[in-house]
Amino acid sequence: MIELKNIVKRYESKSQTVTAVDDIDLNIDKGTIFGIIGFSGAGKSTLIRLFNYLETPTSGEVIIGGENIGQLSKRALRHKRQKVSMIFQHFNLLWSRTVLDNVLFPLEIAGVPKKEAKTKALELIERVGLKGREKAYPSELSGGQKQRVGIARALTNDPEVLLCDEATSALDPQTTDEILDLLLQLKKEQNLTIIIITHEMHVIRRICDEVAVMERGRIIEQAEITEFFENPKHSVSRRFVQEDLKPSAEYEDISELVEINASDKLVKLNFSGEATTQPIVSYITRTHHVAVNILEANIKHSKKGIIGFILLHLQNVSEHEFEQLTLELAEKKIEVEVISHG
Template sequence: MIEIRELVKQYKTNKLDVTAVDHVNLDIASGKIFGIIGFSGAGKSTLVRLLNYLEVPTSGDVIIDGENMGELSRVHLRRKRQKVSMVFQHFNLLWSRTVLQNIMFPLEIAGVRRQSAKARALDLVKLVGLEGKENAYPSELSGGQKQRVGIARALANEPSVLLCDEATSALDPQTTDEILDLLVKIKKERDLTIVIITHEMQVIRRICDEVAVMENGKVIEQGNVAEVFENPQHEVTRRFVKDDLNDEVEGPIDEYVDIKDNDYVIKLTFTGSATTEPVVSYITRTLNIDVNILEASVRHTQQGALGFLIIHLADLNTDDFDNFISDLEQRGIQVEVIRHG
């Protein structure tokens, strides 16, 4: 369990004081993947560095598994950091060391005997899918392989918490998906708590259980990922969700369809089991309404599927349309009117 209480981080300069993290309060449950998202300058990377005291807070508390990080002695803080490990955006590998030597490095610092350290490192090489690359140097690896080394190295001291600071932002989309799948696998096998810092909502959607959205150092929204996607409360969150779902028709609607009197263009939003229901067939056959599909998509979260459908309904009187909305909402489908002729 990670408890963050009234956490503040201020930087003083000659001209002004900057508050990078502004009275943040969060609870992150053990064994979960928790995402923190925000645009550049939101304070998310500073926040994650406060969790293992790579940055010391100006005020507030970070409590991990019952231990207040700010109350630990230097010796105990170093030991605690071994259990709160970090994966970096640009890998931070030692270029003069091989894959195996990079993974063994934190074990050497921790005083683990070389034979035991090597055995543990070889197990981690297998875990992250780098068999055959043990003796390769970082310059011989792809970006995804380098990040796999970084993840293996972060796991060397068998942490309970893994902090990932923009761990996929330097990777191409396919490699990003592979690294995200690896993190999910590791979380399940090692019962880890993972905190992911990102500016990409698709990362949050694909693997996170919960999310906090940051702006100007503050957490402006947080909650279950599926719920946040389904009903974002703040403009920043809505921008992230819209960019990921791409849930609108490109260009003016009039380019797609001729809107006449009593016509409607609506967006249907589905979550969970509703995404697999034959909604269009239900509308046309049961409700006897003709449907023109303009746009559709389904995305997947850790809590289930999330989808949308933008459709055109022709020549529908007000009573019939009200009954139509009521019927669909009873089936767990949200209805939003985009255009009414």
């Protein structure tokens, strides 16, 4: 569906050359929600603007639906952009226009007859949950409502691809979830391919099928979402995952609150998917006769299942018993990380 081949974007001035995107190759299947994550300055926002040629690559090819975007005429490119729509971090609404007029704007540009355009705009406004707010101005809307207007506007030309540039970073957590749920529903109904640029792991975990990690203009890791959380390979990826699932306190602080005897262990069990439905604590106490103290747990939902960890104080467990327990838990796809021992 979407292919980037050797994409490079450089900005040149008299004093220096800055490479914002450095030789990126990507393949994104139709109907996929594909996340691109990275810290500030990684090149994410530049990359997403290359998908629809809001930025022109210095070199490389962007192919969408079999068409090489760089080879299109200006007229054909304008038409293609209608099928590769975009929503923005700061909404990009026309502040002098009402909700209805904002959604009508792309239809006016496309030359859609007024009656047909109004009918479609009203349907989209209702679809994104803003029925009754058609005459409101952006200044009268909450952040989430503004973004819903942006989504409705992006859908006016029946796009095949929806580009989201930090679309939830200006929103509170509850509103973020509402917008993500809306995107999931729209993707399901219209078989949209959605590309999301973000620095928020919650967004990646919540709705993405696949993720790519950017650093200094390059893709340093790409994986299906479950594999990414279970086995992040690059240090930057591990940092994102660890930050998302980290305990509420440092391990040293937790250790100081627990009296760990010579035969005790403080362990962290990392799990995902089916492993989260197993009665693990009960299994440990029942089969290995080990006293277990639960210190903390963090379980989060992703599009592909559940991920998380549980921090346990295992009391009076021999090395042999612990090795056997670790092997058994590994068979259940639960990773055991020793934090401290007596």
